[in-house]
Amino acid sequence: MSMLIQRQIIEQTARGYVAFSIPFMREYLRGNRESLPARYGL
Numbered sequence: 363m364s365m366l367i368q369r370q371i372i373e374q375t376a377r378g379y380v381a382f383s384i385p386f387m388r389e390y391l392r393g394n395r396e397s398l399p400a401r402y403g404l
Contacts, residue, residue, distance in 0.1 A: 366372045371387070372380040382388050391398070398404075 367374065367380075370383050373383045375381045
């Protein structure tokens with residue numbers, strides 16, 4: 363997770379909590395949750 367914070371993809375909002383720094387990232391991930399694992403071989 364620290365790599366995501368270093369790359370400014372997520373930011374810590376409180377101890378133990380994070381939020382996406384990139385606008386609309388949450389919506390994108392939720393809307394594409396079935397196709398993303400196959401795309402990245404997960």
